[in-house]
Amino acid sequence: MTKLAEWLSGLTLLGVLWAAVTFDLLGLDLPEAVLQVSWPLPVFLLVALGCYSLATVGYRVATFNDCQPAAAELQRQIQEARTDLQGKGLRF
Amino acid sequence: MASRKSPEKCKEGADKYSVLLPTYNERENLPLIVWLLVKYFGETEYNYEVIVIDDGSPDGTLEIAEQLQKIYGSDKIVLRPRPKKLGLGTAYIHGMQHATGNYIIIMDADLSHHPKFIPEFIRRQKDGNYDIVSGTRYSGDGGVYGWDLKRKIISRGANFITQILLRPGASDLTGSFRLYRKEVLQKLVEKCVSKGYVFQMEMIVRARQLGYSIGEVPISFVDRVYGESKLGGNEIVSFVKGLLTLFATT
Numbered sequence: 001m002t003k004l005a006e007w008l009s010g011l012t013l014l015g016v017l018w019a020a021v022t023f024d025l026l027g028l029d030l031p032e033a034v035l036q037v038s039w040p041l042p043v044f045l046l047v048a049l050g051c052y053s054l055a056t057v058g059y060r061v062a063t064f065n066d067c068q069p070a071a072a073e074l075q076r077q078i079q080e081a082r083t084d085l086q087g088k089g090l091r092f
Numbered sequence: 093m094a095s096r097k098s099p100e101k102c103k104e105g106a107d108k109y110s111v112l113l114p115t116y117n118e119r120e121n122l123p124l125i126v127w128l129l130v131k132y133f134g135e136t137e138y139n140y141e142v143i144v145i146d147d148g149s150p151d152g153t154l155e156i157a158e159q160l161q162k163i164y165g166s167d168k169i170v171l172r173p174r175p176k177k178l179g180l181g182t183a184y185i186h187g188m189q190h191a192t193g194n195y196i197i198i199m200d201a202d203l204s205h206h207p208k209f210i211p212e213f214i215r216r217q218k219d220g221n222y223d224i225v226s227g228t229r230y231s232g233d234g235g236v237y238g239w240d241l242k243r244k245i246i247s248r249g250a251n252f253i254t255q256i257l258l259r260p261g262a263s264d265l266t267g268s269f270r271l272y273r274k275e276v277l278q279k280l281v282e283k284c285v286s287k288g289y290v291f292q293m294e295m296i297v298r299a300r301q302l303g304y305s306i307g308e309v310p311i312s313f314v315d316r317v318y319g320e321s322k323l324g325g326n327e328i329v330s331f332v333k334g335l336l337t338l339f340a341t342t
Contacts, residue, residue: 056252066235
């Protein structure tokens with residue numbers, strides 16, 4: 001199953017469950033409290049997902065390791081390499 | 093079609109590592125990356141070769157590669173030039189055709205990937221008996237140098253969306269600093285059809301589909317050429333298209 005198919009079946013299943021509860025399709029006679037929560041649930045989850053995404057990406061950008069020592073080491077090694085290679089006869 | 097030679101090993105059971113370096117206008121950087129490869133491989137006992145696949149660079153990259161061949165020997169520096177820019181996938185295929193190693197290391201020739209990580213890649217591969225070891229900028233103490241805030245946001249954002257949509261089992265999909273078993277790379281390159289960043293992503297996704305095991309090593313990525321804006325609107329659009337294609341077809 002492709003990822004797209006997985007997502008579509010997952011969303012369809014959740015959609016059916018949500019509709020069954022919210023519109024009382026199965027005649028289960030659920031308490032009012034349950035209906036009040038389930039009705040706005042999709043929007044709520046979407047907003048929660050959006051907040052989670054922003055927070056996660058923001059955190060990862062803030063903690064993105066900055067390899068200053070690696071850059072400095074590279075510069076030193078470039079100098080060392082150029083000197084060594086010139087000594088071995090390389091014409092840059 | 094060129095005939096394929098079977099890989100020769102020096103001793104029974106000895107591993108050999110072939111480093112594939114596709115180059116285009118890397119006259120400045122090629123000697124430096126080769127020097128670093130020779131240095132770090134020299135500090136290990138491993139057998140290796142460096143295969144330079146130059147796509148007809150007008151700046152004389154091939155000429156300097158020939159000089160390097162004279163300095164280090166044609167068993168260590170192998171030249172597999174091509175007449176013009178023909179794409180990364182075919183460069184790998186072309187480079188592998190005469191590779192005598194049983195492991196292939198792919199990396200960029202512009203010094204953003206540092207050969208000092210190669211012994212760690214090898215160790216990781218042996219520890220976990222992995223089919224693929226991928227360098228990651230996003231986990232452990234991996235990281236980058238030379239990116240501004242905008243670039244970091246785009247990079248992390250794109251990776252986040254990719255992880256959610258594809259659940260690939262590797263933290264850095266667009267990276268191109270990797271170690272592959274030779275037969276694994278051969279199989280994957282035949283199957284992959286995308287270009288650019290998406291090609292590297294597709295390799296990992298297909299590897300997972302085929303049941304190959306993937307290990308990771310945190311790496312530092314030193315970007316010295318960012319000033320020349322490698323990440324334009326076009327690249328972002330083709331990335332999104334490629335991502336959606338992989339989402340819908342794998």
